[in-house]
Amino acid sequence: MSYFRATDPFPLESAEHTKLHEFYARLAAGRLATTRCAACKRLAWPPRAFCGECASDRFDWVDLSGEGTIHAFTIQEVGLPSGFAGPRVFAIVKIDGLRVFSILVDAEPAKVAIGQAVRLSPLRVADDPSGNARWLPAFRPA
Amino acid sequence: MRKVALVGAGVSKFGVRKASYRDLIWEAGKACFDAVPAVKPKDVEGLVVGSVMPERTAFQSHISSMAAEALGIRPSALSARTEHMCASGTVGIRYAYAFIAAGLADLVMVLGVEKLNQPSGDEAILNMGTGVDREWEASFGLTAPPCFALAAQRHIAEYGTTEEQLAMVGVKNHTHASKNPNAHFQRGATLEQVLGSRMISSPLRLFMCSPITDGAAAVLVASEERARALTDTPVWIRGTGQALDGFQLTSLHENYAHWPALSRAAQAAYGMAGVRPQDVDVAEVHDCFAIAELIAYEELGFCEKGEAGAFVAAGRSDYGGDVVVNSRGGLMGCGHPLGATGVAQAAEVFAQLRGEAGARQVDDAAIGLTHNNSGMGEHVVMIYGRESR
Numbered sequence: 001m002s003y004f005r006a007t008d009p010f011p012l013e014s015a016e017h018t019k020l021h022e023f024y025a026r027l028a029a030g031r032l033a034t035t036r037c038a039a040c041k042r043l044a045w046p047p048r049a050f051c052g053e054c055a056s057d058r059f060d061w062v063d064l065s066g067e068g069t070i071h072a073f074t075i076q077e078v079g080l081p082s083g084f085a086g087p088r089v090f091a092i093v094k095i096d097g098l099r100v101f102s103i104l105v106d107a108e109p110a111k112v113a114i115g116q117a118v119r120l121s122p123l124r125v126a127d128d129p130s131g132n133a134r135w136l137p138a139f140r141p142a
Numbered sequence: 143m144r145k146v147a148l149v150g151a152g153v154s155k156f157g158v159r160k161a162s163y164r165d166l167i168w169e170a171g172k173a174c175f176d177a178v179p180a181v182k183p184k185d186v187e188g189l190v191v192g193s194v195m196p197e198r199t200a201f202q203s204h205i206s207s208m209a210a211e212a213l214g215i216r217p218s219a220l221s222a223r224t225e226h227m228c229a230s231g232t233v234g235i236r237y238a239y240a241f242i243a244a245g246l247a248d249l250v251m252v253l254g255v256e257k258l259n260q261p262s263g264d265e266a267i268l269n270m271g272t273g274v275d276r277e278w279e280a281s282f283g284l285t286a287p288p289c290f291a292l293a294a295q296r297h298i299a300e301y302g303t304t305e306e307q308l309a310m311v312g313v314k315n316h317t318h319a320s321k322n323p324n325a326h327f328q329r330g331a332t333l334e335q336v337l338g339s340r341m342i343s344s345p346l347r348l349f350m351c352s353p354i355t356d357g358a359a360a361v362l363v364a365s366e367e368r369a370r371a372l373t374d375t376p377v378w379i380r381g382t383g384q385a386l387d388g389f390q391l392t393s394l395h396e397n398y399a400h401w402p403a404l405s406r407a408a409q410a411a412y413g414m415a416g417v418r419p420q421d422v423d424v425a426e427v428h429d430c431f432a433i434a435e436l437i438a439y440e441e442l443g444f445c446e447k448g449e450a451g452a453f454v455a456a457g458r459s460d461y462g463g464d465v466v467v468n469s470r471g472g473l474m475g476c477g478h479p480l481g482a483t484g485v486a487q488a489a490e491v492f493a494q495l496r497g498e499a500g501a502r503q504v505d506d507a508a509i510g511l512t513h514n515n516s517g518m519g520e521h522v523v524m525i526y527g528r529e530s531r
Contacts, residue, residue, distance in 0.1 A: 007268050011277040045392060046278045072398065074291035076343040081271050082264035084283030090343075092292070092392065099392040103282045125281070136281055 068095035147376035150178035156357035170358035188220030192230035231484025254485035307451035319475025326477030355477025383410025419443030
């Protein structure tokens, strides 16, 4: 038997794998969504199927604007995990009062700045083991 | 609650080791048993093993039983593994403390072990991503360095902390490590070397970061009665605290230079121990990155918020200063074999408070502190004393 490596860094996004499938379905359509607790109306990021405030498991999907500003960022040059290349811009993006962790794509690292306007740029990553497309909520300069 | 003390400690050589996961367990166990000749493996009633990712590195789970068998321990009171990312070792010590304080055990070994540099180098870094949120963070390639870089940037922006001050933490800890034969790095480092090392994640350079290291450490924890029977110089667990701000980056304090959970964990430990920050003689703090040590000075109360850069620059966290921080060389100098780190910190405080730290000895050290964190949002603090309260 040859050396077998099982390292899938991406989430399983399909409906049979996660209660949050709707997030990924909307993301594939270019929309950024999250959950609002149906009981206490708390807006969450990231989306969640259980409310840590009121313990309800009922929630509604709401679309966010998809446009925000950079709250904080760092540029990693080296030491990234296998399959990820530097320089990579990691950022906290403020959208509709929420803080969203993501990466900035198609950005000149030296020109990234706090307060910079960015917009959603869904990033297609490796298909899941069943061949379904997968997407991550990345951002690009607006 | 009963009084609880450390009665023995042992540490393996840390580094990129030509040794298996089990070899490391044997080395730390041997060193710990050698330190307490009156205790044989059959005398130990419990074992807690702090270990984060043997499933991915050694392809092994069922860790506590595996380690117990390797060391000849037959647990009758407690057998458990603690997985709490970088703080796993100290969390294990808390378990042993609680069991003994409650009267459920009299003599427990806490062993921390990690074999990170296998099966391959690129997998080692990928594996570190298991410590952040898989779905919302690690899927973007996030590991620890960018998280702490965000804190460093915030501290620089808010308090004027400089890259030189960050580098001074690296110089201090690498210099301390040069006196520790078990450290990963023993060559020391100059300010020029630290500032000239390659950029990892802005503003953190290589010598401001802890490396990926293999290693193990063990301590023996005992009830008062058993401790006094085994040694004239037990080191007492005086206080402990643990607190959580959050797991995901976006759940933490909006300003990453503020770590309220560390302050809360410290206040709990100080209160329980009946000591103040200025009473601490020697502190092992979690310098996974230089900024972490600076923020720890502030949240632990060694200096005011925002003054940590000046504190290290003035030598106040070095020999001859207010408190000697990371006398063994810290995570930067010793390396950071996740589960082993917290136990190795305890082993250093044990040696310091018994006056057995050799070239690293802090004069007349009576109160020691360890701080272990799991990311920026969760912190564990222990306070040890030469005298019981």
